[in-house]
Every structure is written in C-alpha cells, then in structure tokens.
Amino acid sequence: xxxxxxxxxxxxxxxxxxxxxxxxxxxxxxxxxxxxxxxxxxxxxxxxxxxxxxxxxxxxxxxxxxxxxxxxxxxxxxxxxxxxxxxxxxxxxxxxxxxxxxxxxxxxxxxxxxxxxxxxxxxxxxxxxxxxxxxxxxxxxxxxxxxxxxxxxxxxxxxxxxxxxxxxxxxxxxxxxxxxxxxxxxxxxxxxxxxxxxxxxxxxxxxxxxxxxxxxxxxxxxxxxxxxxxxxxxxxxxxxxxxxxxxxxxxxxxxxxxxxxxxxxxxxxxxxxxxxxxxxxxxxxxxxxxxxxxxxxxxxxxxxxxxxxxxxxxxxxxxxxxxxxxxxxxxxxxxxxxxxxxxxxxxxxxxxxxxxxxxxxxxxxxxxxxxxxxxxxxxxxxxxxxxxxxxxxxxxxxxxxxxxxxxxxxxxxxxxxxxxxxxxxxxxxxxxxxxxxxxxxxxxxxxxxxxxxxxxxxxxxxxxxxxxxxxxxxxxxxxxxxxxxxxxxxxxxxxxxxxxxxxxxx
Ligand code: GLC
Numbered sequence: 001x002x003x004x005x006x007x008x009x010x011x012x013x014x015x016x017x018x019x020x021x022x023x024x025x026x027x028x029x030x031x032x033x034x035x036x037x038x039x040x041x042x043x044x045x046x047x048x049x050x051x052x053x054x055x056x057x058x059x060x061x062x063x064x065x066x067x068x069x070x071x072x073x074x075x076x077x078x079x080x081x082x083x084x085x086x087x088x089x090x091x092x093x094x095x096x097x098x099x100x101x102x103x104x105x106x107x108x109x110x111x112x113x114x115x116x117x118x119x120x121x122x123x124x125x126x127x128x129x130x131x132x133x134x135x136x137x138x139x140x141x142x143x144x145x146x147x148x149x150x151x152x153x154x155x156x157x158x159x160x161x162x163x164x165x166x167x168x169x170x171x172x173x174x175x176x177x178x179x180x181x182x183x184x185x186x187x188x189x190x191x192x193x194x195x196x197x198x199x200x201x202x203x204x205x206x207x208x209x210x211x212x213x214x215x216x217x218x219x220x221x222x223x224x225x226x227x228x229x230x231x232x233x234x235x236x237x238x239x240x241x242x243x244x245x246x247x248x249x250x251x252x253x254x255x256x257x258x259x260x261x262x263x264x265x266x267x268x269x270x271x272x273x274x275x276x277x278x279x280x281x282x283x284x285x286x287x288x289x290x291x292x293x294x295x296x297x298x299x300x301x302x303x304x305x306x307x308x309x310x311x312x313x314x315x316x317x318x319x320x321x322x323x324x325x326x327x328x329x330x331x332x333x334x335x336x337x338x339x340x341x342x343x344x345x346x347x348x349x350x351x352x353x354x355x356x357x358x359x360x361x362x363x364x365x366x367x368x369x370x371x372x373x374x375x376x377x378x379x380x381x382x383x384x385x386x387x388x389x390x391x392x393x394x395x396x397x398x399x400x401x402x403x404x405x406x407x408x409x410x411x412x413x414x415x416x417x418x419x420x421x422x423x424x425x426x427x428x429x430x431x432x433x434x435x436x437x438x439x440x441x442x443x444x445x446x447x448x449x450x451x452x453x454x455x456x457x458x459x460x461x462x463x464x465x466x467x468x469x470x471x472x473x474x475x476x477x478x479x480x481x482x483x484x485x486x487x488x489x490x491x492x493x494x495x496x497x498x499x500x501x502x503x504x505x506x
Contacts, residue, residue, distance in 0.1 A: 035500060037064065038161035039074040040150045042143065042170035043133055045283075046114070047082050047121075050133050051333070052280070052414045053168060053198045056247070059283035061117045063489035064496065073159065077146050078110060078121035080129040086112075090121060098152045100145050101216040107149045109156060120157060122149045134170075140206050144215050147173035151182055160187050162504055165194045169204030172237035173215060179240040180221050192503045193241040197234070198411055200246075200255055201262050201337070204233030228263060235267050238274075242503050245276045247412035248433030252277025260409050276499055279436050280412040281489030282421070287397075289422050289483070294394035301483035304423055304476070307398065314399030318383035320356050326469045327356045328462070329400035329424065331393050331415055334363025334371065334386075339406030339429060345455035346462075347374055353466060357382040358396055360389065397422040401475075402465050406450075406458050410434045417487040420446055423479040427465050429453070437487070441468060446482045 043049055045058030057074060065072045090110040098107045108123030122128075127142040136142065151174060154160050166175045175193040182188035207230055211217050217225065225236035238244050246252050252275055254260040255268050268275065286292075289307075290300040296313035299306035315322045328350065332338045351357060357378070359371055368386050375384030385392065397403070403419035403426045412433030416426040420438075426447035428434040439445025441464075448461040469475050 034069055034071050035163070035504065036071045036159065036161040037163045037165055037500060038159070039072070039165050039167070040147070040171040040174045041074065041076060041167040042146070044074060044076055047076060047086055047119070048079050048133060052412065055282065055414055056198070056280055057167065059281070060489060060493065060496065062115045063281065063493040065116045067497065073118040073120065073161070075120040075122065075150050075153070077128045078108070078123040079133060081132060094156065096152055096156050098145060098149045099216060100141070100148050101213050105145055107152065109153055120153065122146055122153070140204065140210065141214055143170040143204070144173050147171055148177060148216065150174040151177050151188070155187070161191055163192050163194060163500055165196065166237060166241070167196050168198050169202050169234045172204055172233035175241045176217070176221070176225060176233070176236045180217060180224065192506065194499070194503060195237040195241040195244040197244065197246040197255070200234070200260070200264060200411070203235065203262065203264060206231040227267065235264060238267055238271050241274070242506055243274045243276065243499065244271065245278055245499065247277070248279045248436045249277035250435045251411045251432035254409070254432060278492050278495045278499065279433055280414060281492045282414055282417045282487050284421065284488045287418050287421050289398055292394055292398070294391045295398045296395065299423070301423065301480050304479055304483070307423055310395070310399040311401070314395050315356070317395065318358060319380070320383055321380060325354050325356055326402055326466055327358060327400040328402045328404055329358045329396050330361070330404045331396055332361045332405070334361045334367035336364070337408045339408050339453070340367050342406045342453065342455040342458050343404070344370060346459045349459055350462060351378050351381060355466060358400060359383070360385045360387060360393055360396055362386055362388050397424055400424045401469055402427055404462070405434060407431060407434060408453055413437070416447070420482040420485050421487060423483040425465060425478055425482050427461055429458070441478055446478070446485045
C-alpha cells in the first residue's frame, strides 16, 4: 500500500529549497513493501567494462535481487562498444526527447533482463556511438544527458524508484537533478538518493559558466554544485543525496583526510554523518576456480592439486621456464596510485630472487615503457603483458602463487579478492579495501601486508611471502585460507539493504 507522505523543506546554502519527503507517523512501514531501487551507472558487466565499477554494477544488483522484497533495476548508456550478441537480447521500448540546457535530445530506450535484474539502456548515437566510455572533450555533456535521461525515462517506463542509487561522478547529476529541477514534482519528491564513490579522483569538475548552458541547472543551484571556484558534480551529489557511501569502511575514513580526498575533504567531513563504507564483494559464481572455463584446469580450496597445472601451463604460455619457483603476479592499471613507484624502486631486488614475475595491464605510457624494458632485460624470468585481457587475467589469477597489490590508495580493490579465491596469496599495502579484506599471515590471516609507502617495507613482506612459499605445509595452509575467505556479496548486500532501509525510513 502506498504510504502518505508530506515534505520537509531543507535549506541548502545558497541554493533553492529542497523538498525531502517525510513519513507521517500513521504511515504503513516501508519495510513491508517491495523496495524499488534504481542503479544509475556508467558501466556494468557483462555489457561494458573499463574497471572495477563494472564488476560491482554487474554483480551487486543481482545479489540484492535474490531478495524478493527488492525490485532492482539498472540504467546504463548504450555505448557502441556493447557487443552485438548482448544488443540482440535488448528490446526497443520507444523514444522520448530529453531537455538539456537549450538542447532537446533524442533518447531511445532499450531494455533486457540479465540474471534477474532489469536493465535499461539510453540510446543516443551522437553521445555514445564512440569507442570506449570516457575521455572525450564533451564527457560533461554526455553524462549530463545520461543523468537527465535517467530522470526523464521514469514516467515512460512506469517505474518510480523508492531509491535512486548513483555511482561516481558520471551519474552525480542524476541525484542533483532529482533534488532540484524535479523537486516540485510529486512523483519524484518521494524518491530518496544514495551516492556511492568508487573513485574520488574523478569528481566531474567544470567551469562555473556551464551551469545553465551545459547542465541545465537554474542559477539558484550554484551553491549546491560550486566548490573551489568550479562546478564539482561529486560535491553536488554528496550535498543532495540523503546518504553517500564508499566501497570500504577504511576508505570511508581515509577520504576524510587531505591525503586521500583529492581536495574534497572539507565536503566529506562536513557530511561525514551521512557517510557509510561498505566493502565490495565479487561475483563468486563467475570467479570460481572449480568451474571457470578460462582456466587450464579447475580446482577448489579442498583440492588445490590442479593449481599446479594452471601454473605450469601459464609458464609455458608466457615463455617462462616451467619450474617450482614462486610466480609473483600483478594485474593492474599502470598508474601511479597503484604503487608502481614502489615496484620500480625494488624491481631489480625482487628479480634477483629465485622467482618469476608476471605483469598484465595497460596505463600510463611511461610505466608501460618501463615494464616492457624490464621484461626484455629479464627475459625468461619476467613476463610483461601490456594488455587488458580478461581471459589471460583469469589464467594469471589461477596460475600465480603471490599477487602483488601495493596501491598507495585503493577504495576497495577487487583483484586481491579474485586472486585469493584462486588460492594466489595477496601481498598488499594496508589501505582502503586492501586493509579491510587482507589480514597478515602472522596473525592467522590470508595474505601479507605492509603499512608505509616504502619500497623496502614492501620488499620485506615479499621476502616473507617467498620464505613462507618454501615451507610447503605452511603455504598449503595459507593458500587454503586465502581460497576460503568469503568475498561473496552476501554480507555486503545485507549491509546495503540495511543502508537502504535506513534511508527509506528517514
Ligand atoms: C574503483 C576503485 C576500486 C574499486 C572499484 C569498485 O575502480 O579504484 O578500488 O574496487 O572502483 O568499487
């Protein structure tokens, strides 16, 4: 039964009054209704992926949808890079026109159901018929169009969510539009907003004069989105959303300091009462060493014997001698915050050990060149693969022994969890989600950790890992510990549900 609501007016500095819905005391408890949650995001597996965000948007909705009390849907841009076999699954629902500043843009709406979750795709060839997802001069306009479309399609699809769950700067404007442009519309007034930060480095910063022209926001919204002399969409979403979150409890603490907040610490601290950190999970059905078809041989935590085949075949495939030395792997974007300076500082020391080193990733030109050169100099010992390759990544996760992830900052990180599930023992820096997911072997944990951003501290724990590897019984126990750590969504999905309930009863 629909509950009766009135609205409470909330004044935000320099902005127009925002109407937040408030439950009346005699209203039906929201918890008894099927809760409608609409995810708005810029990428999701299996449709389109450039990073960890796609893994989360491709698995958290499914985990939530297992609960019959939830009606979870997801809206994404229809990029031309979405493969034709996935496009063929989609049905065209129709089209509308979306206002954006002085423009009125075509918006086709496609839909399909993927593992129990309904997806909607926003089609506009001018904005999305391009290679990849990001990196265009008009990204601000592209994602403003997308965010505005998220608002505009609701009457067309006949679905007004109870909660709009937006992710990262690309969809920040959807929550800003919800609480400003649409604030007086009764159908939208009851929608609450949650904004999740996956990467605080990209905030969506634009010059102030684009407020009306590009984003179609009225002048009295300036105070909401203005920060440090420019429009900051992430700041606007934090201010507008009833709550905001990030992808690990430790990162939620870290982004309250200048060291991690990329300039946004003042806003994060001011809104800290609205902030929650929930650790991501991984799709344990997809990342299952017992069934993963990409692996040379399947295995599970109870019987790790076939992992040896995975290792030997990986060595053969990468042109490394097939021998019983620890294979240290990195699968990473090659950018500085992944801790690559630490790796560079001690790479030669590591490679002088009786080990093999495998790297897979793409990124900054200088790092790509550095690692290519390292691969050449240590041919037969180091295998450097400058590529983004899902199949090879799974072969490495399963065939390596040690997984190195020394990030300077890491909101959550998924690779350490995938590696663990494939019985490859992580060596991580204690930051963000790495700290929350990997605990030191010495204290009965599932990996090796170091605290400071110091290459020699990292080298010390790498040696510890190599020494432990040489003790077969200890290593078997550690592999099993890693492979049996629960990285499924079950616990975190419950935390999201608790957060949703909190917001919906506000
Ligand atoms: C971003 C973060 C990563 C996180 C992922 C999913 O890619 O850098 O740490 O795991 O988002 O939330």
